[in-house]
Amino acid sequence: MSLKELARHLNVSPATVSLVLNNVPAARAISKATRERVLAAARHFQYRPNFVARSLRAQRTYAVGVIVPELSDGYSALVLSGIEDLLLREGYMYLVASHRHRPKLIERYPAMLIERCVEGLIAVDTPCEHPLPVPVVSVSGHRRVPGVTNVVLNHRRAGELALGHLVGLGHRRIAFIKGQAFSSDTEVRWEAMRSAARRFGVPVQPGLVAQLEGESPSPELGYVAARKLLAAGQTFTALVAFNDISAIGAIRAFREAGLRVPEDVSVVGFDDAYAAAFHIPALTTIRQPLYRMGMLAAETLLRLITAGPGAQRSYLKVEPELVVRESTGPAPSDQT
Amino acid sequence: MSLKELARHLNVSPATVSLVLNNVPAARAISKATRERVLAAARHFQYRPNFVARSLRAQRTYAVGVIVPELSDGYSALVLSGIEDLLLREGYMYLVASHRHRPKLIERYPAMLIERCVEGLIAVDTPCEHPLPVPVVSVSGHRRVPGVTNVVLNHRRAGELALGHLVGLGHRRIAFIKGQAFSSDTEVRWEAMRSAARRFGVPVQPGLVAQLEGESPSPELGYVAARKLLAAGQTFTALVAFNDISAIGAIRAFREAGLRVPEDVSVVGFDDAYAAAFHIPALTTIRQPLYRMGMLAAETLLRLITAGPGAQRSYLKVEPELVVRESTGPAPSDQT
DNA sequence: GATCCTCCCTAAAACGATTTAATGGCTCCA
DNA sequence: TGGAGCCATTAAATCGTTTTAGGGAGGATC
Numbered sequence: 001m002s003l004k005e006l007a008r009h010l011n012v013s014p015a016t017v018s019l020v021l022n023n024v025p026a027a028r029a030i031s032k033a034t035r036e037r038v039l040a041a042a043r044h045f046q047y048r049p050n051f052v053a054r055s056l057r058a059q060r061t062y063a064v065g066v067i068v069p070e071l072s073d074g075y076s077a078l079v080l081s082g083i084e085d086l087l088l089r090e091g092y093m094y095l096v097a098s099h100r101h102r103p104k105l106i107e108r109y110p111a112m113l114i115e116r117c118v119e120g121l122i123a124v125d126t127p128c129e130h131p132l133p134v135p136v137v138s139v140s141g142h143r144r145v146p147g148v149t150n151v152v153l154n155h156r157r158a159g160e161l162a163l164g165h166l167v168g169l170g171h172r173r174i175a176f177i178k179g180q181a182f183s184s185d186t187e188v189r190w191e192a193m194r195s196a197a198r199r200f201g202v203p204v205q206p207g208l209v210a211q212l213e214g215e216s217p218s219p220e221l222g223y224v225a226a227r228k229l230l231a232a233g234q235t236f237t238a239l240v241a242f243n244d245i246s247a248i249g250a251i252r253a254f255r256e257a258g259l260r261v262p263e264d265v266s267v268v269g270f271d272d273a274y275a276a277a278f279h280i281p282a283l284t285t286i287r288q289p290l291y292r293m294g295m296l297a298a299e300t301l302l303r304l305i306t307a308g309p310g311a312q313r314s315y316l317k318v319e320p321e322l323v324v325r326e327s328t329g330p331a332p333s334d335q336t
Numbered sequence: 337m338s339l340k341e342l343a344r345h346l347n348v349s350p351a352t353v354s355l356v357l358n359n360v361p362a363a364r365a366i367s368k369a370t371r372e373r374v375l376a377a378a379r380h381f382q383y384r385p386n387f388v389a390r391s392l393r394a395q396r397t398y399a400v401g402v403i404v405p406e407l408s409d410g411y412s413a414l415v416l417s418g419i420e421d422l423l424l425r426e427g428y429m430y431l432v433a434s435h436r437h438r439p440k441l442i443e444r445y446p447a448m449l450i451e452r453c454v455e456g457l458i459a460v461d462t463p464c465e466h467p468l469p470v471p472v473v474s475v476s477g478h479r480r481v482p483g484v485t486n487v488v489l490n491h492r493r494a495g496e497l498a499l500g501h502l503v504g505l506g507h508r509r510i511a512f513i514k515g516q517a518f519s520s521d522t523e524v525r526w527e528a529m530r531s532a533a534r535r536f537g538v539p540v541q542p543g544l545v546a547q548l549e550g551e552s553p554s555p556e557l558g559y560v561a562a563r564k565l566l567a568a569g570q571t572f573t574a575l576v577a578f579n580d581i582s583a584i585g586a587i588r589a590f591r592e593a594g595l596r597v598p599e600d601v602s603v604v605g606f607d608d609a610y611a612a613a614f615h616i617p618a619l620t621t622i623r624q625p626l627y628r629m630g631m632l633a634a635e636t637l638l639r640l641i642t643a644g645p646g647a648q649r650s651y652l653k654v655e656p657e658l659v660v661r662e663s664t665g666p667a668p669s670d671q672t
Numbered sequence: 673g674a675t676c677c678t679c680c681c682t683a684a685a686a687c688g689a690t691t692t693a694a695t696g697g698c699t700c701c702a
Numbered sequence: 703t704g705g706a707g708c709c710a711t712t713a714a715a716t717c718g719t720t721t722t723a724g725g726g727a728g729g730a731t732c
Contacts, residue, residue, distance in 0.1 A: 013712045052392045053688030056717050072413035095429045218615035278555035349682045389718030
């Protein structure tokens with residue numbers, strides 16, 4: 001049932017119905033009797049305005065696009081939860097597209113979403129090279145692109161927390177698993193770890209650095225990386241992994257090599273994904289407030305949409321948190 | 337740049353531009369020269385038709401709504417991946433809403449999505465009581481509702497696989513963790529297990545049945561349930577958990593109680609979520625083809641949208657698969 | 673010179689809402 | 703009786719597209 005039909009049925013003009021239903025100031029010029037008649041009829045026929053027509057007229061869709069690498073890795077899903085909660089609360093909805101790191105899709109999806117008339121874009125862990133005709137907020141984006149606001153973790157602090165914890169436990173020979181080349185946090189996090197290591201006076205040895213390779217969101221990649229570290233032959237008493245998933249894979253590799261965690265090797269994860277707390281051993285990790293980052297991103301985007309780029313900042317920082325569980329312990333004293 | 341502006345710029349009518357750009361049969365009546373002029377201008381100005389206007393006119397939005405309980409549990413995310421891949425491939429996009437089991441939202445979200453003019457709805461693990469004005473496909477829905485197609489697992493077979501495996505290993509005292517009351521698979525799966533147990537001649541003892549309670553997608557719930565089982569005092573040598581997440585929580589509870597998995601207790605999960613393979617011990621589980629179920633749901637929905645309810649079936653079944661890993665082993669011989 | 677094609681193209685009406693300027697009827701006052 | 707002013711309502715334009723019926727120009731035919 002359209003507004004026009006409703007109007008015909010009531011023997012009034014569409015304008016009258018629209019004014020009344022939207023309860024605009026001008027509607028006070030409509031007599032109380034008519035107003036009530038309109039409202040009653042709308043209720044009776046369960047009239048719902050057509051969203052598409054309204055969008056066309058108002059040039060507003062109350063929709064935003066969200067681009068993520070992968071739906072089924074804990075990371076994106078948590079950020080997405082935060083995004084969703086804020087958006088729905090504000091009357092927006094969102095379209096999702098996940099590119100699985102395929103460059104073609106990374107290129108195409110923003111354009112597709114913009115063609116769908118989204119009013120803004122949130123890119124989660126996804127590079128965002130070109131300026132776009134709508135406001136963009138990037139979660140864990142680090143490039144300074146005009147019109148793009150980046151929501152980032154305080155990585156300097158994260159590095160301090162991770163290394164400080166291990167150093168405090170007596171670890172000096174620390175191995176690292178870097179993230180995949182395509183992950184936007186990889187470089188920043190690695191720099192943060194190196195710089196923290198420098199500050200703590202801990203050497204970072206080339207033989208003790210492995211990198212995740214491949215796109216699977218499974219611990220397999222961490223498993224492979226950890227095996228490389230073991231194969232390289234340099235001993236270490238602790239590992240800082242790029243994320244919890246790879247930490248879990250690494251622990252499996254260590255176990256298979258006869259190393260106990262944390263007695264022989266301490267492992268620090270990153271993110272504090274759901275899996276971290278309930279793994280055996282439970283993971284010590286650097287928590288990113290992913291849900292809050294999602295909310296912050298959405299909130300920022302809506303502000304950009306409604307208030308314009310005004311005092312747009314390039315970076316919004318959130319703070320990490322060290323969560324100590326079972327996967328870290330004192331460095332073994334009988335180091336070779 | 338709108339079509340109208342493009343037309344004005346070219347000194348032709350909007351109709352001409354539309355005909356040419358859409359390359360409809362009627363466009364053959366436009367001279368080649370004009371056609372090329374139009375195409376060139378469109379390219380030059382990077383003209384993109386306004387999706388909203390087009391949707392209004394065509395009464396098609398090429399959008400569907402997806403309702404899930406929770407974005408960040410492996411289950412929904414995997415189904416969603418399948419849905420997404422198929423939808424995008426067919427030129428559709430989707431709006432997501434996650435209700436976190438809140439009855440109000442379960443009630444409201446379908447209506448909200450329909451107001452947004454989605455052409456169909458996919459409900460993942462979400463009850464769907466009322467008939468709706470658009471086609472609906474429910475993943476793991478089991479109620480027969482007019483206009484709703486259910487994509488379901490062959491649970492009878494799943495029960496057979498799980499219990500058959502354990503019985504084959506010599507287990508007779510088997511405990512169960514049922515799903516939460518709100519999960520649409522809970523009843524069906526439980527019935528399947530009971531019936532399989534009957535067929536294998538294994539008793540199902542009330543003291544060996546616990547139920548998940550609470551809404552968190554973390555293993556905590558399984559942990560709590562397993563502790564209840566242990567506290568009940570009846571001995572058992574194997575556990576069939578409602579899903580992998582709760583199996584992981586249960587394993588942690590067993591470990592804390594000094595029980596080894598699988599030496600003292602075998603544990604079978606369900607779903608084969610990412611976590612299953614890389615848990616320590618790796619989970620033996622009943623795999624649901626979640627990604628395929630998502631695809632199947634989306635495919636079915638699009639067929640309903642484009643071809644109408646024609647030969648609509650109430651149920652589409654997919655097959656489970658037993659994945660044997662480390663969490664199950666022979667029943668201990670020294671049973672008390 | 674009238675009629676009939678053919679070829680190119682366009683006017684105009686949708687789709688379903690919102691919004692602004694205007695209208696008709698009424699009362700009131702001079 | 704004519705004009706001012708108010709009240710309740712509406713006509714019409716608009717958003718950007720698609721689509722259908724039809725129109726004008728030019729050439730061929732009788």
